[in-house]
Amino acid sequence: MHPWLALALAGFFEIGFTTFLKLSENFTRWIPSGLFLVCAALSFSLLSSATKSIPLGTAYAIWTGIGAAGTAVVGFLVFKDPFSLARAFFLTTLVGSIIGLKWVSA
Numbered sequence: 001m002h003p004w005l006a007l008a009l010a011g012f013f014e015i016g017f018t019t020f021l022k023l024s025e026n027f028t029r030w031i032p033s034g035l036f037l038v039c040a041a042l043s044f045s046l047l048s049s050a051t052k053s054i055p056l057g058t059a060y061a062i063w064t065g066i067g068a069a070g071t072a073v074v075g076f077l078v079f080k081d082p083f084s085l086a087r088a089f090f091l092t093t094l095v096g097s098i099i100g101l102k103w104v105s106a
Contacts, residue, residue, distance in 0.1 A: 001049065003049070003050045003052065003053035003054050004050070004054070004102070006046045006047075006049045006050040007046070007047065007050035007054060007059055007062055007063060008066065009042075009046050010042075010043045010044075010045075010046035010047040010050060010063050010066075011043075011062065011063050011065070011066025011067050011070065012066065012070065013039045013040075013042045013043035013046065014039075014043045014063060014064075014066065014067030014070070014071075015066070015067055015070035015071050015074060016035070016039035016043070017036050017039035017040040017043055018067060018071045018074075019071065019074050019078070020032045020033070020035040020036035020039060021036050022079065023035075024036055043063075043067075047059060047060075047063050050063075054105065055105070058101055058105050061097075061098075061101055062098050062101055062102065065094055065095070065097060065098040065101075066098060068094065069091050069094050069095055069098070072087070072091055073091070
């Protein structure tokens with residue numbers, strides 16, 4: 001698998017594991033807890049694979065950025081977390097930073 005695709009998928013599985021972490025209700029619900037473990041294992045495995053070709057700092061920054069931005073969006077849409085224009089602005093700058101890191105990476 002291409003390392004950048006692996007990294008993007010790792011970020012999406014990070015969104016999955018943070019979402020299922022919330023839904024697990026402190027690991028008291030079995031199905032969300034199991035899905036948390038599956039998403040976490042896939043996320044870390046794909047991140048590890050990506051770091052074979054992508055510098056660690058770049059891969060980690062992009063992985064956490066995808067996860068943070070995506071989790072915030074899930075929070076807004078699914079969990080009714082507070083939304084403001086300021087939060088939207090800073091999430092947009094985060095996504096821009098992720099794109100910038102990919103653009104300047106070899």
